Amino acid sequence: MLELYGRQLESRLMLGTAQYPSPDLLSQAVRRSGAQIVTVSLRRESAGTKSGHAFWTLIQDLNVNVLPNTAGCQTARDAVNTAKMAREVFSTNWIKLEVIGDEASLQPDPFGLVEAAKTLAADGFEVFPYMTEDLVLADRLLQAGCRVLMPWGAPIGTGRGLNNVLGLSMLRTHFPEVPLVVDAGIGAPSHAAKAMELGYDAVLINTAVAKAANPAAMADAFGKAVEAGRLGFEAGLMPKQDTAQPSTPVFGAPFSPFG
Amino acid sequence: MLIEMNGTQHKTQATTLQRLCDELEFDPLVVATALNGDFIPREERGITGLTNGDRVEIFAPMQGG
Numbered sequence: 001m002l003e004l005y006g007r008q009l010e011s012r013l014m015l016g017t018a019q020y021p022s023p024d025l026l027s028q029a030v031r032r033s034g035a036q037i038v039t040v041s042l043r044r045e046s047a048g049t050k051s052g053h054a055f056w057t058l059i060q061d062l063n064v065n066v067l068p069n070t071a072g073c074q075t076a077r078d079a080v081n082t083a084k085m086a087r088e089v090f091s092t093n094w095i096k097l098e099v100i101g102d103e104a105s106l107q108p109d110p111f112g113l114v115e116a117a118k119t120l121a122a123d124g125f126e127v128f129p130y131m132t133e134d135l136v137l138a139d140r141l142l143q144a145g146c147r148v149l150m151p152w153g154a155p156i157g158t159g160r161g162l163n164n165v166l167g168l169s170m171l172r173t174h175f176p177e178v179p180l181v182v183d184a185g186i187g188a189p190s191h192a193a194k195a196m197e198l199g200y201d202a203v204l205i206n207t208a209v210a211k212a213a214n215p216a217a218m219a220d221a222f223g224k225a226v227e228a229g230r231l232g233f234e235a236g237l238m239p240k241q242d243t244a245q246p247s248t249p250v251f252g253a254p255f256s257p258f259g
Numbered sequence: 260m261l262i263e264m265n266g267t268q269h270k271t272q273a274t275t276l277q278r279l280c281d282e283l284e285f286d287p288l289v290v291a292t293a294l295n296g297d298f299i300p301r302e303e304r305g306i307t308g309l310t311n312g313d314r315v316e317i318f319a320p321m322q323g324g
Binding site: 040206 | 284290316
C-alpha cells in the first residue's frame with residue numbers, strides 16, 4: 001500500500017482535474033480510474049460567477065483526497081502565498097508545489113522550489129514538489145522538509161513519456177525510501193506502466209486522460225497500467241542481456257546438433 | 260475609491276476586504292483573498308482596511324493538473 005505523508009492509499013494513480021470536456025466526464029474519469037488523489041487549483045474568480053463553488057462541490061462529491069497545486073507561479077513568494085490560500089480554501093496541508101522557471105518548457109525553477117519548500121514545510125505544509133529528476137535538487141528538497149518527490153517525466157502536456165529513464169532510475173536507486181511520483185509528460189498507459197516498473201510509487205496524469213477521445217475509458221486504462229507496472233516491479237523484472245538465450249531447452253530437441 | 264480587483268480597475272465603497280467580498284457576493288468560505296500580493300486569512304478580512312490603489316485578488320477553486 002502507498003503511504004504519502006501518513007495517509008494510506010490503495011491506488012497509485014493520481015489524476016488531474018483540468019481540461020475535461022465536461023464536469024460529468026471528469027467525475028466519470030476519476031471514478032473509473034480508481035484514483036484516490038486529485039489535483040486542483042485556485043484561480044481568480046469573477047464576481048457573481050460562482051464557477052469555483054460548483055467545481056468544489058463536484059470534487060467534494062467524489063470523496064477523494066485533494067492535492068492543490070501552485071500552477072502558474074514563477075516565484076517562491078507567489079507559490080507560498082498561493083499555497084496558503086489553497087490551505088484555507090481546500091482545508092488541507094498538502095500542496096503540490098510548482099515554481100515554473102521557463103515558460104517554453106514549463107521546467108521547474110529548482111532554486112525557487114527549494115526556497116518555497118523550506119518556507120512551506122516550516123509552516124506545517126506537506127509539500128509535493130514538482131521537480132526535474134536532478135539528484136542534488138532531490139537532496140536539497142528532502143533537506144528542506146519534503147517527504148515526497150515528484151519528478152517530471154517530460155514537459156507538462158507533451159505526452160512524450162519518460163524523457164530520461166536513466167535519470168529517473170538513478171533517482172529511484174538514490175532514494176529508495178522516499179515516495180517518488182512521476183508527474184507530467186505521461187501520454188499513454190504504457191508510459192505509466194514503465195514508470196511503475198522502474199519502482200516509482202505513483203504517477204500523476206492529467207492531459208492524457210482529459211484529452212482522450214473517451215476520458216473515462218482512458219482513466220480505466222491508466223488505472224490498469226499502473227497496477228500492472230507495479231505488480232511487475234514487485235514480481236522482479238528479469239535482467240536485460242544483449243545476446244539471445246533460447247527459452248526452450250536445446251538439449252534433446254528434434255534434429256538438434258547439440259545432442 | 261478605486262482599487263485593482265483581479266487585475267482590473269474597480270470602484271468600491273467597501274472599506275475592508277470583508278465588505279468588498281460581501282459587496283461582490285462571494286461565498287466567504289469558498290474564496291481566498293490577497294492584498295497587494297500577500298495572502299490575507301479569512302479571519303483577518305474584517306480588520307484589513309482598503310485604501311485607494313490597493314491590489315485585491317480573490318481566488319476560488321478551479322480545475323488543476
